[in-house]
Each structure stands twice: as structure tokens, then as C-alpha cells.
Amino acid sequence: MNSKFQNAALSTALALIGVGLFFLLWLALNRFAPDLPTPTSTWQGARIYIVEPFAYRGEQDQGLLSLTSKSLILVAKGYFIALLIGAPIGFCLGLSKNFTRTFDPIVQVLRPVSPLAWFPLGMVLFLGTGGQALEYGALFTIAVCAMWPTVLNTAVGVRAIPQDYLNVGRVLRLSKTKMLFKIMVPATLPYMFTGFRLSLGIAWLVIVAVEMLTGKVGIGQFIQDAYMNANYGNIIVGILTIGIVGYILDRLMSVVEARFKTA
Amino acid sequence: MSHFLELSQLHKTFPTPKGPLTVVKDFNLKFRKGEFIALIGHSGCGKSTVLSMVAGLEDVSRGGIVLTGKEVTSAGPDRGVVFQAPCLLPWFTAFENVMLGVDQVYYTASKLERRQIAEYYLSLVGLADAMHKRPAELSQGMRQRCGIARAFALSPKMLLLDEPFGMLDNLTKMELQDVLLDLWQRDQKTALMVTHDVDEALYLADRVVMMTDGPEATVGDILEIPFPRPRNRRELLENPEYYRLREYLIHFLNERSHHRPAPSIPPAATPAPDSGIKRFFNSLSVV
Ligand SMILES: Nc1ncnc2c1ncn2[C@@H]1O[C@H](COP(=O)(O)OP(=O)(O)O)[C@@H](O)[C@H]1O
Ligand SMILES: [Mg+2]
Numbered sequence: 001m002n003s004k005f006q007n008a009a010l011s012t013a014l015a016l017i018g019v020g021l022f023f024l025l026w027l028a029l030n031r032f033a034p035d036l037p038t039p040t041s042t043w044q045g046a047r048i049y050i051v052e053p054f055a056y057r058g059e060q061d062q063g064l065l066s067l068t069s070k071s072l073i074l075v076a077k078g079y080f081i082a083l084l085i086g087a088p089i090g091f092c093l094g095l096s097k098n099f100t101r102t103f104d105p106i107v108q109v110l111r112p113v114s115p116l117a118w119f120p121l122g123m124v125l126f127l128g129t130g131g132q133a134l135e136y137g138a139l140f141t142i143a144v145c146a147m148w149p150t151v152l153n154t155a156v157g158v159r160a161i162p163q164d165y166l167n168v169g170r171v172l173r174l175s176k177t178k179m180l181f182k183i184m185v186p187a188t189l190p191y192m193f194t195g196f197r198l199s200l201g202i203a204w205l206v207i208v209a210v211e212m213l214t215g216k217v218g219i220g221q222f223i224q225d226a227y228m229n230a231n232y233g234n235i236i237v238g239i240l241t242i243g244i245v246g247y248i249l250d251r252l253m254s255v256v257e258a259r260f261k262t263a
Numbered sequence: 264m265s266h267f268l269e270l271s272q273l274h275k276t277f278p279t280p281k282g283p284l285t286v287v288k289d290f291n292l293k294f295r296k297g298e299f300i301a302l303i304g305h306s307g308c309g310k311s312t313v314l315s316m317v318a319g320l321e322d323v324s325r326g327g328i329v330l331t332g333k334e335v336t337s338a339g340p341d342r343g344v345v346f347q348a349p350c351l352l353p354w355f356t357a358f359e360n361v362m363l364g365v366d367q368v369y370y371t372a373s374k375l376e377r378r379q380i381a382e383y384y385l386s387l388v389g390l391a392d393a394m395h396k397r398p399a400e401l402s403q404g405m406r407q408r409c410g411i412a413r414a415f416a417l418s419p420k421m422l423l424l425d426e427p428f429g430m431l432d433n434l435t436k437m438e439l440q441d442v443l444l445d446l447w448q449r450d451q452k453t454a455l456m457v458t459h460d461v462d463e464a465l466y467l468a469d470r471v472v473m474m475t476d477g478p479e480a481t482v483g484d485i486l487e488i489p490f491p492r493p494r495n496r497r498e499l500l501e502n503p504e505y506y507r508l509r510e511y512l513i514h515f516l517n518e519r520s521h522h523r524p525a526p527s528i529p530p531a532a533t534p535a536p537d538s539g540i541k542r543f544f545n546s547l548s549v550v
Contacts, residue, residue: 164350167320170338172367172417182363186354 078142094158157191304474
């Protein structure tokens with residue numbers, strides 16, 4: 001018990017030292033890059049966005065959390081599309097050798113493509129929807145970029161289903177649907193959740209690029225705005241916000257993932 | 264006269280990187296209805312392969328398996344399988360694991376009746392209080408109890424058990440052997456049990472089938488176990504006959520399992536090679 005407490009205290013202390021070093025590095029960089037705002041000036045410039053996180057002073061002028069929530073909503077939509085498409089594709093890849101032979105090359109080629117490259121295509125695809133093209137293009141980009149870890153991890157998980165579990169189903173002559181939902185999906189869930197977690201990370205990564213390209217209001221747009229207005233301190237604040245939110249999302253998913261691992 | 268289960272000229276060949284490997288060759292065995300057969304042999308000789316073919320989980324390369332007049336071509340709930348690792352599905356409770364099969368087999372029964380069937384078998388194996396726990400919360404022994412309940416709850420024509428107690432400590436193993444015998448005696452299910460434990464084979468089986476070493480493993484010898492039922496472990500251990508049979512099995516595993524029996528001579532008649540041992544074994548009731 002005591003050593004556990006000591007351990008926690010040590011972790012906290014070291015983490016604080018890390019933060020301290022970060023600020024020292026920042027101050028050191030200020031000497032080489034005179035245009036880089038100092039921690040103090042950054043705080044002063046961004047104060048209003050931080051202390052009134054939900055303020056709404058106009059579409060382009062909102063508190064940080066208000067902007068973040070806008071981004072999160074867009075991410076959530078794109079992310080769920082990614083899961084809905086990615087998990088079944090992963091299942092097919094895991095189940096069928098021929099499906100893998102047919103589609104794995106395409107998957108491998110499309111996987112490394114940057115969101116910056118996908119977005120224009122997304123716009124073109126949805127031009128017919130008129131005013132909605134921007135939104136759909138954004139969702140398309142997030143979904144296409146974020147689904148790969150779900151696809152690949154699900155496929156690995158399906159291939160890793162212990163033969164014994166499948167044999168249980170064969171002995172009982174389970175129907176295809178029962179086999180899928182009572183045995184294969186639960187057996188694959190731990191892998192799927194690893195994929196889901198990684199996909200969420202990518203979806204959050206992509207949002208900044210998408211907002212910069214579309215001009216949709218959100219945390220990515222906040223950075224773009226700051227850059228245009230030479231308000232460089234806000235760029236740093238935006239980056240930190242994105243990082244912290246991403247970290248929190250990842251932690252939350254890890255908790256869910258761990259729960260499925262032990263089950 | 265037709266037998267309950269008949270394995271005839273059973274072959275199993277696996278493709279391997281070095282070419283086809285015939286693991287089991289010319290395996291013949293006839294089961295009487297209600298008979299408990301133990302299959303012993305060295306590790307890797309092909310016992311599980313034979314059992315999997317009967318279960319329908321492995322294809323038969325050549326030869327045939329006929330169960331109550333019908334050729335076995337696929338797995339099915341008429342053959343309850345108890346695996347070495349109980350292979351309970353970890354996302355289901357013990358009860359749900361049993362229900363998965365019960366729902367499948369008794370699909371005409373009402374939900375309540377099906378629940379009662381599952382509960383009945385779970386309490387027979389002593390899991391009445393733990394049936395709503397997940398496998399992770401159960402001990403090895405309890406998991407295997409559940410595995411047994413799952414197999415019996417299907418009310419299968421026969422039972423297939425692949426070293427079901429191999430991973431248990433001795434005390435738990437003996438407990439579960441009794442649980443199994445109890446259930447088996449209740450409705451005299453025909454059973455095939457793979458084991459490498461000679462004492463287990465002697466305690467449970469009506470006949471012990473000895474397999475020769477692979478590759479090309481086959482039936483080396485068959486030993487009839489004459490002890491009356493219900494059997495009592497302590498009485499058995501006081502019976503000199505028990506030790507003679509035990510010696511016979513151990514001798515087979517140590518000395519004779521390395522050779523296939525000569526094709527012309529029926530396996531049962533194969534005499535022991537050494538003259539001293541020969542006289543000793545000739546006095547045994549070998550079939
Ligand atoms: N799928 C397979 N492919 C190739 N060889 C196999 C396969 N399954 C089992 N074998 C081989 O068949 C032999 C018998 O295996 P098994 O029936 O599991 O033995 P036992 O249960 O008696 O220990 C072993 O030598 C094993 O390597
Ligand atoms: Mg085996």
C-alpha cells in the first residue's frame with residue numbers, strides 16, 4: 001500500500017519535471033525564434049478562450065471547449081461511419097482468403113494516403129449535394145482515413161479466433177448468424193477495440209486538416225485562424241488542446257478496451 | 264449384428280511441408296451401445312485425431328465411421344464433446360454456455376423448460392451455486408464440470424472426451440471422474456475417452472484400447488476391464504487383478520506400442536515377447 005503510494009508520488013513528480021522541462025525548452029526556443037511567443041504572452045493572448053471555455057462571441061470567436069465540442073461532433077460522425085464500414089470489411093478479410101486476395105492490395109495502397117489528398121475527392125463525390133458537400137466531404141475524409149486500423153485489427157482478430165471456440169459452434173451446429181454473433185464477434189471484440197482506439201486517434205488527427213481545408217468552425221479552424229491573423233500564441237494553445245483532448249479520448253478507449261480484454 | 268458405432272479402416276493423412284503424413288492407418292474399432300471405451304497411447308500418436316474424426320471435426324481421409332447406421336460426415340450435437348481445455352466461451356456465464364447448446368437441441372421446448380434443463384445438469388455436476396459466474400471466476404475444476412454439463416445437457420447419443428481431466432490436480436481429477444461416472448451411469452451413454460492416465464482408464468472404462476505410436480498409428484491391443492459396476496475406487500485398489508491389468512497397460516506403453524501388430528494376427532492374440540512375461544500375461548483375461 002505504502003509503496004503503491006510512493007510509486008504514484010514518484011510518477012507525479014517526474015511528470016511535473018517533464019512539464020517543467022517542456023517550458024524550459026520553450027523559453028530556450030524563444031531565443032532562436034523571436035516570432036515565437038513566450039509562455040507568458042501566449043497565456044495573455046489566449047486567456048479569454050481558456051477562462052471562458054464555452055463563451056460564444058460570434059461564429060469565429062468562441063471559447064476553446066465550445067470549439068472542441070464542434071470538432072468532436074464532426075469527428076464522432078466520421079468515426080462511426082468508419083467503424084460501421086471498417087468492422088464488416090475487417091470481418092470479410094479475416095474470414096475469406098479469396099476476399100483477402102482480392103481486396104488486400106487495394107487496402108494496402110489506400111491506407112497510407114493522407115487526408116489532405118482524400119478531401120478534394122470527397123468534395124467531388126458530394127458536389128451534387130450542393131451546400132452539404134463540405135460536410136459530407138469532411139465526413140468522407142475522416143471515415144476513409146480512420147477506418148484502416150479497425151479494418152486490419154478486426155481481420156487479425158477474426159483470424160485469431162481459437163479453433164476450439166469454432167468447434168464448440170460446429171458441434172452445436174449453430175446457424176451462421178448465431179455463429180457470428182454468439183462466437184465470432186465476441187471472440188474478436190478485444191482486437192476490434194484495439195482497432196477502434198487507433199481509429200479514434202486517427203479521426204482526431206484528421207479533424208484539424210479537414211477543418212483547415214473546409215473552414216468549418218472548430219479547433220482546427222482556430223489554429224488556421226490564429227495563423228492567418230499572426231496570433232501565434234493561439235497556435236500553441238490550439239496544439240495543446242488537440243493533444244490533451246486526444247490523450248483523454250485514448251485513455252477512455254483504453255479503459256473500455258481493457259474491460260473487453262479481461263472478459 | 265450391427266454395432267452402435269463402428270470405425271472401419273480409418274485413415275488420417277495430414278498434408279505437411281514434407282509431404283503427406285499418415286497419422287492414423289487402418290484403425291478398426293466397434294463400440295457396443297452404452298460402452299465406455301478409454302483410448303490410451305503415447306502423446307502425439309493420434310488419439311485426438313481419432314476422436315476428432317468421430318466428432319466430425321476432422322475429415323476422414325479413408326475408411327468410415329458409422330454411428331447407429333449412419334455415416335458420420337460432420338459435427339453435430341448428437342455427439343457431446345468434452346475438450347481438454349473446457350473451452351467455455353469466456354463471454355458467457357456457465358449457465359449461458361450450457362444454454363447455447365440447450366437452445367439449439369431443444370428448440371421445440373419452451374424457454375422455461377430449456378432453462379430448467381440447463382439448471383438441472385449444472386446442479387448435477389455441482390455447479391448449482393456458481394452457474395451464473397463467468398469462466399474466469401471459476402476454478403479449472405469447476406470449468407470442466409461445466410464442460411461436462413454442457414455435453415450431457417445435449418442428451419447426445421454418445422460422449423467424446425479428450426483428456427478432460429489432464430490439466431487438473433489429482434484430487435479434483437478423482438472428484439470429476441466420479442461426477443462423470445455418475446452421469447454416465449444415469450443414462451448409460453456410449454463414451455469414448457482419450458486419456459494417458461492408466462488408472463483413470465481402468466477406473467472408468469469397460470474396455471481400454473491401446474494405440475501404437477505414430478505415424479501410421481493403429482489399435483495395438485484391447486483390454487477388457489471386468490470390474491463390476493458401480494465401481495468403488497478403494498475396492499479396486501485392493502484388488503490384485505487391478506494391478507495385473509495396470510501392469511499390462513504399462514507394459515504395452517513401454518514395450519509394445521512401438522510396433523504395429525502383425526496384420527494377420529488379431530491384436531488381442533499378440534503374445535508378449537519375453538518368455539517370462541509371456542507366461543505372466545497369458546494368465547490375464549485379454550480379449
Ligand atoms: N492439422 C495437422 N496437420 C499436421 N499434422 C497434424 C495435425 N494435427 C495433428 N497432427 C499430427 O498428428 C499427430 C497426432 O496428433 P494428435 O492426434 O493430437 O496426438 P495425441 O492426441 O495422441 O497426442 C501428431 O504427430 C501431430 O503432429
Ligand atoms: Mg491429444
